[in-house]
Amino acid sequence: MRTSIATVSLSGSLTEKLTAASRAGFDGVEIFENDLLTGPLAPEEIRARCADLGLSVDLYQPMRDIEAVPEAEFARNLRRARHKFELMTRLGADTVLVCSSVSPLAEDDDDLAAEQLSRLAGLAREFGVRVAYEALAWGRHVSTYDHAWRIVEAAGHPALGTCLDSFHILSRGCDPQGIEDIPGEKIFFLQLADAPRIAMDVLQWSRHHRCFPGQGGFDVAGLVRHVLRTGYDGPLSLEVFNDVFRQAEAGPTAVDAHRSLLLLQEAVGAVELPAPVVPTGVAFAELVTPDAEPVTAVLDALGFNRAARHRGKPVDLWQRGEARILVNTGPAARRDGARLAAIGLESPDPAGAARRAEVLLAPVLPRRRAPEDTPLDAVAAPDGTELFFCATGRPELPDWRADFPDVTGQEPAANTTGKAIEETARDATRIDHLSLTQPWHQFDEAALFHRAVLGLRPQESVDVADPYGLLRSRAVSDDDGRVRIALTVGAAPTDDTAHAQHIALATDDVVTAARRFLAAGGLLLPVPVNYYDDLAARYEFAEGEWETYRELGILYDRDAGGAFRHCYTRTIGRVFFELVQRDPGYRGYGAPNAPVRLAAQHAGRPPR
Amino acid sequence: MRTSIATVSLSGSLTEKLTAASRAGFDGVEIFENDLLTGPLAPEEIRARCADLGLSVDLYQPMRDIEAVPEAEFARNLRRARHKFELMTRLGADTVLVCSSVSPLAEDDDDLAAEQLSRLAGLAREFGVRVAYEALAWGRHVSTYDHAWRIVEAAGHPALGTCLDSFHILSRGCDPQGIEDIPGEKIFFLQLADAPRIAMDVLQWSRHHRCFPGQGGFDVAGLVRHVLRTGYDGPLSLEVFNDVFRQAEAGPTAVDAHRSLLLLQEAVGAVELPAPVVPTGVAFAELVTPDAEPVTAVLDALGFNRAARHRGKPVDLWQRGEARILVNTGPAARRDGARLAAIGLESPDPAGAARRAEVLLAPVLPRRRAPEDTPLDAVAAPDGTELFFCATGRPELPDWRADFPDVTGQEPAANTTGKAIEETARDATRIDHLSLTQPWHQFDEAALFHRAVLGLRPQESVDVADPYGLLRSRAVSDDDGRVRIALTVGAAPTDDTAHAQHIALATDDVVTAARRFLAAGGLLLPVPVNYYDDLAARYEFAEGEWETYRELGILYDRDAGGAFRHCYTRTIGRVFFELVQRDPGYRGYGAPNAPVRLAAQHAGRPPR
Structure with missing residues (x-):
């Protein structure tokens, strides 16, 4: 199906918007009137720019407060409409959106609305316009799609049809089933928003607060299925008013938008x-x-072994049990210290995973960076994190560890501090989650x-109180909890330091793991005594348990499934580690304790 | 009356919050539990810190989901409460807030609620706690203040009273009249938010979205009057949850908060x-x-005369009609160019205006900066703008122009380009508004x-679409429109360049003023032709009128009162000028045209 996007959904000048829409793969645009009025390009120039960019002008919008008004007012409206139809001719747009009136002059009179819309359509036809x-969900007298359609049907003019908008329909809780009663050829346009x-x-x-389909709570795909059953063959067009998208770079927003339409088409069976x-x-x-050094000192204290070095790059592989961490001191390093730059995801079908990611507009990274490297499928996530789709120890696929020759088929090298391998193996550490x-x-x-690219399931977004603002966090995971990623965001665009990325290591016994870490010279984040007083008020613990947590600085949470x-650890650069002991039924990430962590992290920074 | 503030209303660590509350003049604080739990200070240390700062600990809060639950659950709640009462003893807090339960375990049983709250109060009394x-407005079974009071009354325990919260009462549209039925001594606490x-x-x-009284739409003062009639003599305490205040510096927020309570007390007659x-x-x-140079070139083209120079400072007075602009090249200048740093307000009583401002916590500026200066009353606004309360040409008061000896009692000097004074006088220019x-x-x-300090009336806040985000603008003015200030704010904390300050000059004939400006070499902001096509569609103009606007780049708006x-002008540094011709009945500031201006200003910047 053809895809389109309203220019109001993107940030910037009209030409920035058009460029972004084209680059992201849209077939057309809706030109939002204010984007035309405020810009220097004449309608013919916009038309030419769109043609250059391979974009059709699918809609001009919106025309407001037209119908069901006293005749003198309607005459003024027709005069205004004539100007707009002339403009559309210059612009190369053949369809105009007319929203149901919100004017205090509008009368609750469907016959009058139909009669005036019919006259409007008659004028439009003279210009080749539909x-x-x-x-509108808040229209003065017409606020539901079926009501708008009854008026269009009554008007019976070939140049008059209806436009459906998923927001206006679903926000009011209307049943979209009735869409199937509208002949497809009378649905002139379909606007989508979640x-x-x-x-x-x-x-x-x-x-x-509108967002792209799949980002909100509406069943947009369900609505589109009803529309497609009518025989509608116009574009799927996004019209999203969103305070954040208005501020964001147009390029990434347009890519995100087009991805949402690809997923929508997949969901309704329109594309495979x-x-x-x-x-x-x-x-x-x-x-x-x-x-x-600062990173490896912590890894060492956490019981990791430096198991191997990449054969061509300054990258070391550190390992403990199933947890593997690469430490890269190559040219991507930045002076503000360590950061989490890439994730290797164990994939049943790395090539297939990369194909889906690419089709869904994720930037594909080179498979090899040097001729001798093992080929690896990788893409970039929206935050710039590199996602590698890998196989570990599966003979039918290239093993990413082949580039780390000390490892494959050999015993890992001894730990730099001489700890025995068997000690490491006793506690089957793995990565519980990444933040x-x-x-x-x-x-x-x-x-x-x-969700779309990796097939992970998003959980609810939660607010977390940092001393300097509310952060938000949303976890994505597979159903079995083998891959868990917490996506977090600061309180404001300027807030990039209040929180850091982290790697959470699963352990069967956090007390022992913490003691070992401390004994090896590691430093844990100090937790206030007041926190433990509250813990004692809220829960009953076994003899000595609470005292141990307080002594070591271990936090505790509980849900219906367990503890x-x-x-x-202290933060190194922009990253820290967490040791977690998760009861099998516990679903969360210790969010109730996050304010304690954040306050302690702020308190541990140099005074401002 | 005593004033208090909940620590959750302010940003930062607990000690930052306490310091800010004390500096702003609060008498006490509510300690929000999470602020205690997440910080390193023991309760005794917090108590001592508060004492040092002259703050009482008026409330510990909140205790949740206590009442109307099965006995086993209530036993756990009492156990938890005992911990908290012990903590409060250490903290020096004698009142605890208990919110109505939202627990799924809570039963709709007022008798049970009263009985359990009475037992809780009995335990509290052992610790000297009330x-x-x-x-809560969203309490599971108890969501109105009168319902909570009926339960308290039924419990009949001397250590149990009620807490009233203006948000919970007014957000539900409850009539606060019934508050007067509660004996004042049973109102243990009063929390205020708008x-x-x-x-x-x-x-x-x-x-x-809570805010301080006077910043929102609730009649908080009306509610407080009812409370005072009961004989309540506890503190007025602010409890505000607000995403923006959580991010803002605690100091200014606390000052703002205390100012709101001063105004509230003035409104209810509790303070003069x-x-x-x-x-x-x-x-x-x-x-x-x-x-x-760049500023004076524009002023010159706008027909201003350089009328005088300050006798001790590098400040020139430029004048045209009643509009006076000081150009200061002194040490406060910054390299990013011209900015609007101060406003002289014509005041019927400059000293009185300054006294009110000072009482309302505006920083008072020195009356004289040099021994020979005319004394001037001045304060700083929250944005740092200096506000001078002045008299111009009123014999009973010192004239601020006395420091500009070329002016007072003399003819203004000739314009630098030699334009005759009489030409200037023909068009009675004055400052229409400042942004x-x-x-x-x-x-x-x-x-x-x-509103509070200057007695100006705020209008509704309006959203303005900038190409890179939604700005907000809110005008304040006196009833006669002699002083109009538009307060504007960017889309995000990072957005300080999308919009600039400006000075709007009123003229009787904007066409003539624009032509003169252009003839004198001035440059006006170019306005897109598309804007004029739309204008022609929307309005009918006299012969040649629309063409003139299009030729010159004049924008047009109309409301019920006129045009x-x-x-x-082009922007110089961070400031630009506007020429306006306002029909007497027109109330606005041309907001519908602001997106056109903003887009043109962005388009006129160097490419990014």
Whole structure:
């Protein structure tokens, strides 16, 4: 199907918007009137620019407060409409959106509305223009799609049809089944938007909080199925008013938008994409750092062995049990210290995973960076994290560890501090979850990306109180909890330091792991005594248990499925480690304790 | 009355919050439990810190999900409560807030609630603690203040009273008249918050959008009057959950908060402040710039005369009609160019105006900067703009122009380009309005400051679509429109360049003024032709009128009271000028045209 996007959905000048829409793969655009009025290009120039970019002008919008008004007012409206139809001719747009009136002059008179819309359509036809009449959810007298359609049907003019908008329909809780009663050829246009399920005034909800299909709580795909059954063959067009997208770079937003339409088409069976390949584990996490020492000191204290070095690059493989961490001191390192730059995802079908990612507009990374490298499928996530689709120890596929010759087929090298391998093996450490800081403007995008590209399931977004603002965090995971990623975002675009990325290591016994870490010279984040007083008020513990947690700085949470015990290392650069002991039924990430961690992390920074 | 603030209302660590509350003049604080739990200070240390700062600990809060639960659960709750009462003893807090339960375990049983709250109060009394029971607006079974009071009354325990919260009462539209039925001594605490009138889920509204009294749409003063009639003599305490205040510096927020309580006390007759002195005009606007030339070139083209120079400072007075602009090249100049740094407000009683401002916590500026200067009363606004309360040509008061000896009692000097004075006098120019860019975190504060300190009336806040985000703008003015200030704020804390301050000059004939400006070599902001095509579609003009606007770049707006015609100069540094011709009945500021201006300003910047 053809895809389109309203220019109001993107940030910037009209030409920035058009460029972004074209680059992201859209076939057409809706030109939002204000984007035309405020820009320097004449309509003919916009038309030419669109043609250059391979974009059709699918809609000009919106025309407001036209119908069911006293005759003198309608005459003024027709005069205004004539100007707009002339403009559309110059612009090369053949369909105009007319929203149901919100004017205090409008009368509750369907016959009058039909009669005036018919006259409007008659004028439009003289210019080769079609009128698509849409019910605004807050229209004064016409606020439902079936009502708008009854008026269009009564008008019976060939140049008058209806425009359906998923927000206006679903925000009011209307049953979209009735769409199938409308002949497809009378649906002149289809605008799509999703929105989070929040109870608020529908006008404010619409103007500030719309999002792309799949990012909110509406069944947009269900609505589209009804529309397709009518025989509608126009574009799927996104019209999203969103305060954040208005500020974000147009390029990434347009890519995100087009991805959402690809997924929507997949959901309704209109297109077949390579099937999702859900990762089955975390093969490795890669830290990039200008100075290996602070990172490796912590890894060493955590009981990791330096098992191997990459044969061509300054990358060491550190391992403990199933947890593998690459420490990269190559040119990508930045002076603000260590950061989590890449994740290896254990994939049942690495090539298939990469194919789906590519079709879904993820930037594909080179398979080899040097001629002798093992080929690896990799893409970039919206936050810039490199995602490698890998196999570990599966003979039918190239093993990513082949580039680390000390490892494959050999015993891992001895730990630098001489700890025996068997000690490491006793505690089957693996990566429980990874926490990635998202760019403030791309938080909605991040969840959709991880769901769409990786097949992970997003959980609810939670607010977390940092001393300097509310952060948000949203986890994505597979159904078995083998891959868990917490996506977090700061309180404001400027807030990139309040929180850091982290690697959480699963352990069967966090007390022992913490004691070993401390004995090896590691430093844990100090936790206030007041926290433990509260813990004692809330829970009853076995003899000595609470005292141990307080002594070591272990935090505790509990849900219906079990308990979660965890502690944190000090932050190195922009990354820290967490040790977690998760009861099998516990579903969360210790979010109730996050304010304690954040306050302690702030307190541990140099005074401002 | 005593004033207090909940620590959750302020940003930062607990000690930052306490310091800010003390500095702003609060008498006490509510300690929000999470602020205690996440910090390193023991309760005794917090108590000592508060004592050092002159703050009492008026409330510990909140205790949740206590009442009307099965006995086994209540036993656990009592155990938890005992821990908290012990903690409160250490903290020196004698009142605890208990919110009505939201637990699924809670039963709809007032008798059980009363019985359990009575037992809780009995335990509390052993520790010298009082329990203040409050109805949350979203409480499971108890959600109104009168319901909570009936339960407290039924319990009949001397250590059990009620807590009233203006948000919980007014957000539900409850009539606060019934408060007078509660004996004052049983109102153990009074929490105050305002909120904007937005239709949304009350829990989300409460958690993210509360604001200080006078910043929202609730009649908080009306509620307080009812409370005072009961004989309540506890503190007025602010409890505000607000996403922006969580990010803002604690110091200014606390000042803003305390100012709101001073105004509230004035409104209910609990305190007498110096009366507002509403300014009667704009005496001058002062631009600070590192380089006078670009500014004076524009002033010259606008027909201003350089009328005088300050006798001790590098400040020139430029004048045209009643419009006076000071150009200051002194040490406050910054390298990013000209900015609007000060405003002279014509004041009927400059000393009285300054007294009110000082009582309302505005920083008072030195009356004289040099021994020979005329004494001037001045304060700083929240955005740093210096506000001078002045007299111009009133014999009973010192004239600020006395420091500009070329002016007082003499003819103004000739214009630098030799234009005759009489030509200038023909068009009685004055300052129509000033537009000031506000810090993103202080937008609510700014409106309250201008209302409280200057007695100006805030209008509705409007959203303005900039190409890179939605800006907000809110005008304040006196009733006669002699002083008009538009307070504007960017889309995000990072957005400080999308919009600039400006000075709008009123003219009787904008067409002539624009032509003169252009003839004198001035440059106006170019306005797209598309804008004029739309204007022609919307309005009918007299012969040649529309063509003139298009030729010159004059924008047009109309409301029920009349028309508004305006045009803009290019931006110099961070400031630009506007020429406006306002019909007497027109109330606005041309907001519908602001997106056109903003897009043109972006387009005129160097390519990024």
